[in-house]
Amino acid sequence: MYTKKNYTIKRMLSWTRRYIFMFILLSTIPVVLYEVLDWKWLHLPWLPIGLVGTALAFIIGFKNNASYGRLWEARKIYGGIVNASRLLATMVNDFITNEYALKDRTDAEFFEIKKSMIMRHVAWMTALRHTLRVKKPWETTTNNKSDQEVMKKLHIQEYAFTLEEELKDYLSKEEKQAVLSKTNKQTAVLNLQSKAIKELKLDGLIDDFRHVEFKNMIGELFTLQGKAERIKNFPYPRQFATLNLFFAWIFVALLPFGLMSEFEKIGETLNGSNHTGILFQFISENFVWLTIPFSVVISWIFFTMERIGDVSENPFEGIANDVPITTISRGIEIDIREMIGDDKNEIPKPHPEYEHTQM
Incomplete structure (x- = not known):
């Protein structure tokens, strides 16, 4: 029976197969020299x-x-964006009224004001996720072939479409040009949102208290944005990452030299026992060859854990185990557009669910 667990093991072995081949080679050469060429001095305690x-x-x-701490913090940041987005939609629904307006607006006019603010917020999330998907030189998919193979099997929205293409449905032509002309585009969108809130205040559609609450919400979004940018732009310290990899290869290279003599001792003990039989004698005389599979298994365990740490330290680059920011952002968009009563035929569908927990 082909289970999910079997599928996971298959994918994990496929992801690390290049290392497995190297482990086989590194463990076979010492054993051949030790056993075939009789270099019995070639071992270590x-x-x-x-x-x-x-x-x-x-x-x-x-x-x-x-x-994992970086990965979990990234997920909490997007959890904060989910909550802040829903609160913003509630504020847009309840705060913008004719109560202090200089000129009364119709329900249709109110809906257009509310929708423009919600769509501007979606544009902010779009600009943010495009920024978070920009490749950095220290990310694993930049130089690791196994990770690049995994990436090819995934549909990454931010790599399939440009930011300009995705913003066309959320901002006016003037706003889009203003955003694209700036270096930090997500900050530019929040700046436009702040100006729109100021216009609401000047038109009397919100009072001073509501204006302050909207400003506080802009501040909260800036805080969440800054936290995400901090994780994206500051990697796990390279000195630790480099030393980890260096130490792992030292251990893998030394491992068979220590196991050979240990397995040979076990074989000699078996050979000196009272058991008889051609098969038993063959196994005891060639017990040293078990160094190869045991070295490969031990090396694979250490290196797989090392690789898991590698792919977890950059939670926004788009590999299978990263935070699914595209899917989360689409879910937020659906929620907040439904909250303001937008046409269901115009609201996009959720992104297909991919496995984000398996390599």
Whole structure:
């Protein structure tokens, strides 16, 4: 039976297959020299290698904890954007009225004002996610072939369409040109939203208190934006990442040299026992060859954990395990447009759900 668990293991092995081939090669060469060419001096005591493995386990654990912290913080930031967006839609619905207006507006005019503010907010989310998808030189998909293969199998909205193409349905032509001319485009959108709120105040559609609340909401969105940009623009410290990888390769290279003599001792013990039989004798005499599969398995475990830390430290680059900011943003858009009573035929459908938890 082909289960989800089997599918996960298959994908994980496919993702790390290049490393598996290297582990096989690195473990086979010492064993061939040791057993076939009879270079019995070619081995190392297990104790120092075990100490290196123990130290490496602590280092990888530290890195994975830090990487998961970055990933979880990114998810909390987008959780904050979800909540702030819904609150903004509620404020747009309830705060903008004729109570203090210099000139009364019709329901249709109010709807256009509300919709323009909501669409401007969606434009902010669109500009933000496009910025977060920009490739950085330290991200794994920039130079790792396995990660690049995974990326090819995923549909990344921000790589399929330009920001200009996606903004056309949310901003007026003048607003879009103003946003695209700026370096920080998401900040430019919030600046336009702030100006629109100021116009509402001048027209008497909101009072001073409501104006302050809207400004506080703009401040909250700036805070969430800044938190996301901080994670995107400041990587996991390179000195730690580089040392992790260097130590991992040292351990993988030394591992078979320590296992060979240990497995040979086990074989000699078996050979000296009272058991008889051709098969048992063959196994005991060639027990040292088990160094290869055991070295590969141990190396794969350490390196897979190292790679998981790598792909978790940059939660916005678009790989399968990252925060699905495109899907979340589309869900927010649907929610807030429904809250203001927008035409259901004009509201976009949710993005198809992809597996974001499996490589």
